[in-house]
Amino acid sequence: MQVEVIKTDALGDRSYVVHDGEVALVVDPQRDIDRVEALVAERRLRITHVAETHLHNDYVTGGAELARRHGATYLVAEGEGVRFDHRPVRPGERLDVGGLSVRAVATPGHTEHHVSYLVEDGAEQAVFSGGSLLYGSVGRTDLVDPDKTAELTRAQYRSARELTEQARPEAALYPTHGFGSFCSSGPAAETDISTVGEQREHNHALTEHDEERFVEQLIANLTDYPAYYAHMAPLNKDGPGVPELTVPEPVDAATLRERIIAGEWVVDLRNRVAFANKHLAGTVSFEYGDGKHFTTFLGWTVPWGEPLTLVGPGGEVRAAIRDLARIGIDRPDVAVGDPASGLASDHPRSSFPSVGWEEVADEFARGNPPTVLDVRRAEEFKSQHVEGAIHIPLHELLSRMDELEHGRRLWVHCGSGYRSAVAASLLESDGHSVVHINGDYSEAENAGVPVT
Structure with a gap:
């Protein structure tokens, strides 16, 4: 058994091509399937199966189109309610993919009908866990329906344990999420590969033996997630086609x-x-x-x-x-x-100052504290922030512009300078005078900026 990893770092996700040297199963492909097709062509593989672990909430799948183009069997969990040709897969089902044996394992929690795939080649095992068991954590449980979050969190706890009981400790673990994706319920683990045995020792879902305490802690630590997530599952139910990736004729x-x-x-x-x-x-x-x-x-x-x-x-x-x-x-x-x-x-052209934390510190030192706008997320602000800072997360800024008075210069920062650049440009377009703070927030206190 060989596993090829296709990383999508921009979204914190991974897709997989698992094969026996000739026949391949593709797990959770992203929409730009040309990356998968280039890989299988280079390896001279034949795709016979494409599998989804769940109806994705953070990206548009390429599974339906990839299966169609290669005449492959498209595996989607029974009960997902998708509106395209597929092979409903039931927990416990076993399929042959070339010389590999693939078994579906029910792992509800991240979504209601989530399945993982246990792939075997003789004594060798690999687990493709999607948004269930991740490296160091599990997938978040609040994306389906807020009223079902507690129920799905309990299911997630039990699913993680069931999955690890069905696989051997040395089985390689290949999750789809957990590399920066907001689909994770916790921070990404600092590792690029893991096994079921390692997760038994270090994963919170497996080391916490009190289910109710696990549920309370996971739910308490859930944070905001991107607004576009609301549109992903409906798109994925329709089986989206291949995107047009060429650059169109530029506008004049x-x-x-x-x-x-x-x-x-x-x-x-x-x-x-x-x-x-x-x-x-x-x-x-x-x-x-x-x-x-x-x-x-x-x-x-x-x-x-x-x-x-x-x-x-x-x-x-x-x-x-x-x-x-x-x-x-x-x-x-x-x-x-x-x-x-x-x-x-x-x-007309425009501009605004872009400064480091030293310049911010100089303003405080002169006894002229600047009006600082912090556009980080709530949990970042709560951890520590500039003394006296106004807090409006970037994703709330458009709807809360009227809270910021005109005529007073706003010094805008985030964690790195990226989000603050977006915010500064939005504010400038709304008529505000802005200064963009382009620096890591971790440098603020050492530069002399008062924090609390």
């Missing part, structure tokens, strides 16, 4: 200008400091960079379904189109070029 300068003036979402993908130094007035900063934060925070901030135009260098535009397709944002318009100079030359 006049059209771009009209969209900005109309207040549409025109997103600048350049480095956040470059944006602060000079940008098309009325545009919003979502730095693409390495893609680590882009998809999640754009999907969490931009209201679902509103027109979107991406602006920036061609390579970043192309990458952003792929990333957005994974969460169901298809075919955004684009304007390729440098927004600071070569695009919409008759549209």
Whole structure:
């Protein structure tokens, strides 16, 4: 048995191709299935089965289209209510995939009908646990229905234990979530690989022997999750097709200008400091960079379904189109070029200061405390924050703009400078005077900024 890992770091997820050297099973494929197809072509594999562990809440699946294109059997848990051709899989069922034996194990909790897959090749075992047992934690249990959270948390606790009882300690564990995904109920473990035996020793769901205490602790630690999650399961029930990943014909300068003036979402993908130094007035900063934060925070901030135009260098535009397709944002318009100079030359440019924590500390030292706006999430603010800071999480900023008075300069920060750049650009477009604090929050206290 060989397992190929396809990482989607931008969403904190993984897909898997498990095979015997000739025949392959694909588990939880992301929507851009060309990555899977390139891998199986390189390995000269034949896909006979595609399997979903659950109806995903954080990305759009590529499973239906991948199965269709390869004539593969598409395994989806019985009871999911999907509206496309598939093979309903029941807990306990065993299937042959080439020389491999695959057994479905009921693991409800992350979703009501969640299944994991125990794959065997002789004495060798591998467990594909989806959003059930993760490295160090389990999948969150509040995405299906708030009224079912307690019930699903109890199910998650029992599922984790049942799964580890059915697999040997040396079985390799391959979860889909838990690498930064908000589908995890706790922080990602600092490991890239694990076994069932290691999780028995270190995973909270397995080391906590009081079920009710586990339920209370998990629920108490659940935090906000991206707003676009609400749209993923409905899309996945329909079996979405393959996305269009080519860069469309760019809009012209006049059209771009009209969209900005109309207040549409025109997103600048350049480095956040470059944006602060000079940008098309009325545009919003979502730095693409390495893609680590882009998809999640754009999907969490931009209201679902509103027109979107991406602006920036061609390579970043192309990458952003792929990333957005994974969460169901298809075919955004684009304007390729440098927004600071070569695009919409008759549209006004704007700028605002981008500073480090030392400059913030200087303001406090001069006895002129700045008005600091913290746009981190609630749990981050609660842990520690700048003395006297206003707190509005980025994902709530659009609906709470009226809480911030105009005429007073806002010094905006987050954990790294990424979210604060988004927030500063939104505030500037709303007429606020802003300073973008571009630095890790961990540096604030050492720089001399008073914290509490």
